[in-house]
Structure formats: structure tokens, C-alpha cells
Amino acid sequence: MKPGALVLGLVCAVSLAGCASAATGQRASSADDTPSVVSASAAATATPGSTSSSGRPSTAFDPCSDLSPDVLAKMGYDPNYKDAANSTFQGGSYAFRTCGFRSPDYSLRIASGDRTVDEQHDGPRPGDVEEPTNITGRKGYIVRNPSFQLTCSLFFSTSEGEVLMTRTQGEKPQDLGLDVCDDIKKTATVLASALPKGV
Template identity: 30%
Template sequence: MKSVELAQAMLAIGAAAALVTGCGGGSGDGGSASASSSPSSTRPSVAVPVSPAPAQRNMNGRPAVTFDPCVDVGDDVIQQMGFDPKSRARSESELAGDTYTFLGCNFKQKNAEGRRTWSLDMYATNISMTEFGDRYRQTMKEYTIGGQPAMTYRLSESDYQGGCFLAMDSSVGVLNLSLFGYVDRDPGDPCVRVRVVAEKLQSDLPR
């Protein structure tokens, strides 16, 4: 795995662990924690097959995550976001722990020279927006995306490493995006870019 993808995976794992540790592994007391409606039985068009999602445990009573970005977000949406649908793969940091779940999918973006510029991990989770906000209060910036509460955040005030996280509520539950880039190849602000990605994703979700 390239250095950017390795850093992205490790930071995403650290973010999930910090969330559950900081919030005591509970089910949360506010904000959607999982899907409020099941995905359509008709899956969108996906050219690249992926391995099945890991089995969920959620032993503390959190509801199961029913939206899977690797099979429920179609290639056309990924293209609209500016990423290559053929790069679709299960996230290295996908997690199905005893008390929480992150179902994730990774996508890559390349520039005109064929060099990788951005790496996006897209997760569906049963961690609530309240838990995200409580944990990352020092670095979060709140927004509304598609009429739903959202926030960008970093793991600490000193953390940058060319990336940014975004959590948002949606009709299919809480989604968490992780965007990391090669800043020497594309110097754009990752927190601005991840909001653009989130807007496109939110507009495609069921209402």
C-alpha cells in the first residue's frame, strides 16, 4: 500500500477507536446511529465486484448498518465525484467490532498524467452524530449538507497530513468520509473537497 493509503487507513482506524473509547462504546443518545430505511432491493450498477461486507456483531445493542457503500453507491455517482469506479475496493480500515460497525469502500482519483491525487474512503456506521461531535469538538466545523447535519473534523488540532474527515447524517444513516491526497500533485484543501464529495453523495441517496 502506498504511504498515503497507509496513513489514511491508520488514521481512520484511530478515529474509530477514539470514538468508541471516548464515548464508552455506548449506543449514543442523539443523532441517527444507523439506517433509518433499508436500501432499495435493486442495486445500482457496479462494474467491479467486491468481497462481502464483514459480519456485524454490535453486541451492545447498536442497530445493524444496512447501507453498504461498496454495493449501494453506483459507478455513475462515483464518476460524478471525480473518482475512478474501477478502483472500487473494500476499505483497509473497514471495521466490524464488538460494539460498533464501519462498512467502507475506497476509491482513487488520478490526474491527467495518470498519477494518483486523492484517495476517498466512504463508510456507513452506527456511530451517532452526537458521538462524532462529542469526540471531535475541538476540530469540527458544522455544516448542513442536503438538509442534513454534517461536520468536517480532524483527529487533533495539530493533525493535517493532507487529509480531512466528514461525518453526516442521511436517509440511510450516518456516513463518514475520509479524504486524503498527495498535496504536491494537487494542493486543494481536503476539507473543502470532501464537502463537495459529500454534497454529490447526499443528492443521490434515497429521500
């Protein structure tokens, strides 16, 4: 699996709203893009500084456990809602912990993984347009794709690898006069400021 395919895999495999093609409105998925789920017990053994079977650092930051209601409210999402379904997955040699959140306008899936930002950037999906950005001093990219106009992704570096955010809008942003990537950097800045010490 190409590193960039995990952006689409994250949306289609575990997003609250799924993944729709702007041209057809149909759910888009691919066997190569869908990461397999790993057991929660295996993920629970990850501790800071340890390594996974791939030899990479295990992912200590857990979006479902480590983001407080106050932080979620500052990010603009329901502080009382967390979707822990498919909360861990293995994509190729990469391991991720994920969690879903929602607001009146968007669903948001946050993944914390042991893949690096450079690895993600080196393997984008066809059609991805990546805009370099900086999140509290961390290297990152905002990702758009004209074929998936309901989604916007942003990923930035951590000491463990990266945090990837994928936001999905329920209605076509252009129909509402909105930009699906509007304010995603602000959301990422709040998230980055709330990461556990050392991440």
C-alpha cells in the same frame, strides 16, 4: 475507544494512502485507534431495520455495493475502482461498512456506521477542528487536524447513524497551493443524494 478516534482509525487502518504526520512524515497509528476487522459473513447478514449485537440498528448502506459508477464519476473518483479490503470493521460498540475509492489527486474512504453524528461530535481527537455543515438537510461536520495535513474528513447523519468520509492527498496540499478540504462538501452532497431510499 473514543468516538473521535475512529476518524484517525479509519484513515490509518483502511485508507489507501495511510496516515502521515505533517511534522514527521511517518505513518501514525495506535492500538486504541485501530478497529478490529469483523467477518464479511457477519456484516452480510445486516438488513434494514434489524439491530446489531450492540442493540443499535444494523448498517444497510454499503458504499462498495450501493454507489454506482455514475455516482462515483460525479463525485470525481474513478468509476471502475473500488477497494473492498477491510470492508467491515467493529470499533468498540460501533459497526461500520467501508469502501475505498481513488482519483488522480486523492484517495477516499467512505464508512457507513451505526454511530450517531452527535456521538462522533462529542468525542473528537485532540487537535481536531470541527466545522458545522449541512449536507442536503443532514447535520454534519467537516474535520481538520493540523497534525494530519494530508487528510480531511466529513461526517453527516443518516437514518441509521452516520456516513463518514476521509480524504487523503498524496502530496502536501500547501505545496500545491490547495486546501485538502476543498470541494469535500460538494463530494458529500453528491453522495448524500445517492443514498438508498430510507437511509
